[in-house]
Amino acid sequence: MSRHRSRNRERIAATAMELIGEHGLAHVTMSSLAERAGVSRATLYHYFPDLDHVLLAWVELQVDRFVSRVAQLAGEEPDPRARLALIIAQLTDYFASRDHRLGLEQLGTLAVAPVTARAVAERMSPLMELVSDCLRTGQRMGQFRAELDPEVHASLILGLLGAMRPHLVSGRYAPGAAARAVSSLVLDGVTRR
Amino acid sequence: MSRHRSRNRERIAATAMELIGEHGLAHVTMSSLAERAGVSRATLYHYFPDLDHVLLAWVELQVDRFVSRVAQLAGEEPDPRARLALIIAQLTDYFASRDHRLGLEQLGTLAVAPVTARAVAERMSPLMELVSDCLRTGQRMGQFRAELDPEVHASLILGLLGAMRPHLVSGRYAPGAAARAVSSLVLDGVTRR
DNA sequence: ATGCACTATAGACACTCTGTATACTTTATG
DNA sequence: CATAAAGTATACAGAGTGTCTATAGTGCAT
Numbered sequence: 001m002s003r004h005r006s007r008n009r010e011r012i013a014a015t016a017m018e019l020i021g022e023h024g025l026a027h028v029t030m031s032s033l034a035e036r037a038g039v040s041r042a043t044l045y046h047y048f049p050d051l052d053h054v055l056l057a058w059v060e061l062q063v064d065r066f067v068s069r070v071a072q073l074a075g076e077e078p079d080p081r082a083r084l085a086l087i088i089a090q091l092t093d094y095f096a097s098r099d100h101r102l103g104l105e106q107l108g109t110l111a112v113a114p115v116t117a118r119a120v121a122e123r124m125s126p127l128m129e130l131v132s133d134c135l136r137t138g139q140r141m142g143q144f145r146a147e148l149d150p151e152v153h154a155s156l157i158l159g160l161l162g163a164m165r166p167h168l169v170s171g172r173y174a175p176g177a178a179a180r181a182v183s184s185l186v187l188d189g190v191t192r193r
Numbered sequence: 194m195s196r197h198r199s200r201n202r203e204r205i206a207a208t209a210m211e212l213i214g215e216h217g218l219a220h221v222t223m224s225s226l227a228e229r230a231g232v233s234r235a236t237l238y239h240y241f242p243d244l245d246h247v248l249l250a251w252v253e254l255q256v257d258r259f260v261s262r263v264a265q266l267a268g269e270e271p272d273p274r275a276r277l278a279l280i281i282a283q284l285t286d287y288f289a290s291r292d293h294r295l296g297l298e299q300l301g302t303l304a305v306a307p308v309t310a311r312a313v314a315e316r317m318s319p320l321m322e323l324v325s326d327c328l329r330t331g332q333r334m335g336q337f338r339a340e341l342d343p344e345v346h347a348s349l350i351l352g353l354l355g356a357m358r359p360h361l362v363s364g365r366y367a368p369g370a371a372a373r374a375v376s377s378l379v380l381d382g383v384t385r386r
Numbered sequence: 387a388t389g390c391a392c393t394a395t396a397g398a399c400a401c402t403c404t405g406t407a408t409a410c411t412t413t414a415t416g
Numbered sequence: 417c418a419t420a421a422a423g424t425a426t427a428c429a430g431a432g433t434g435t436c437t438a439t440a441g442t443g444c445a446t
Contacts, residue, residue, distance in 0.1 A: 004414095029402085029403060029404090031402080039424090040425070040426095041404095041405095041425095042406090042407095042424065042425080042426090043423055045404095045406085046423075049405090050404090050405090152360055156374075156375070156378070157356075158356060159352050159354075159355055159357070160353055161352075162356065163348050163351060163352015163355065163356075164345075164348075164349065167345055167348065173345060181345065181349075184382075185349065185378075189377075189378040197393095222432060222433090223432075223433075223434090224433085234433095234434095235394075235395060235396075235397090236395070238434070238435085239393080239394080243433090
């Protein structure tokens with residue numbers, strides 16, 4: 001895919017989010033989007049087959065950016081305990097960020113359309129891997145309880161963070177405090193007695 | 194609202210779910226719904242202003258039913274620890290049930306439209322109350338850690354259960370095992386040291 | 387039973403959006 | 417500069433929306 005093309009896709013997707021912010025999802029159409037993006041409707045259809053895929057492109061971009069940043073940071077932390085805490089802190093920070101509030105939050109609970117929801121879940125899977133890796137390493141090193149299923153526990157941890165999200169988005173809970181609360185709950189839960 | 198009317202609303206909402214099951218959300222329209230429900234389009238518009246509200250009605254019905262059953266059961270269990278475990282078990286059972294798989298699951302992550310998502314969250318709030326009541330009572334009785342925020346922890350617990358949902362729906366995890374895993378994590382987390 | 391209020395219905399209306407196709411123009415680049 | 421690729425204007429048929437009007441059925445109290 002040419003640089004020009006992918007740049008245009010980004011710009012169009014961003015414009016779609018602007019429109020959603022202004023008029024709500026229901027009132028955003030391929031037609032209004034084409035007009036706002038300063039592009040003909042025909043051109044827009046060259047870029048995306050329908051509105052779902054526009055939103056999808058936007059979400060994928062955001063998620064990928066976030067996930068790769070976290071993956072890089074996590075790669076620099078060898079201790080599984082600390083790595084887990086770091087990932088948790090990154091997520092709470094992100095949920096409290098302006099980026100998130102204006103973005104993913106806009107799309108309801110990340111699940112505009114089933115397509116989008118599935119895509120987000122897939123894109124998030126490296127994060128899931130990161131967490132379950134922590135758990136596996138911790139188990140191998142004897143720090144964590146051996147009877148845990150790392151896969152299931154990884155999704156529990158991410159679920160816990162997802163549950164914290166509304167509290168962070170609303171600003172009722174500071175990201176640091178949230179990170180501490182979740183970390184302590186999780187680390188207590190996985191640590192070997 | 195007359196009995197006749199609310200009965201019809203239920204029937205129409207159920208028909209909408211059938212259609213979604215057969216053709217997917219995107220292909221269900223007010224027109225196709227009217228036809229399938231054996232009612233004129235004009236009549237349908239007398240019952241619901243748009244498709245979102247049809248789905249909304251269905252979801253509200255399901256959630257209300259479930260929540261009131263759990264509330265009743267929980268009311269009969271005085272000990273906060275056991276009550277918490279009971280609520281957790283009810284939810285894991287429900288997520289593994291055929292009802293759930295065919296219903297809420299159908300609508301993506303419960304969040305078809307932002308309207309619906311918000312409504313579900315509101316309808317779920319009695320459940321949230323139930324859980325935070327457990328926590329408060331447990332704190333008063335000295336069983337649970339005093340420094341927890343019952344509101345926040347309640348949503349963490351429900352978030353945890355939400356994270357367990359995909360594992361239950363897919364059948365990869367048995368409801369009993371899930372309930373035990375979540376219960377132990379939660380009870381360990383809240384119990385006073 | 388007659389009349390009244392309520393509910394349902396058929397059909398038509400103007401409107402918006404979709405997805406696709408055609409033919410024309412601009413722009414990049416080998 | 418030739419030519420392929422990318423963009424544009426415009427038109428089209430089709431589907432769905434939301435509203436309205438006129439008509440028909442249904443239940444119920446007087």
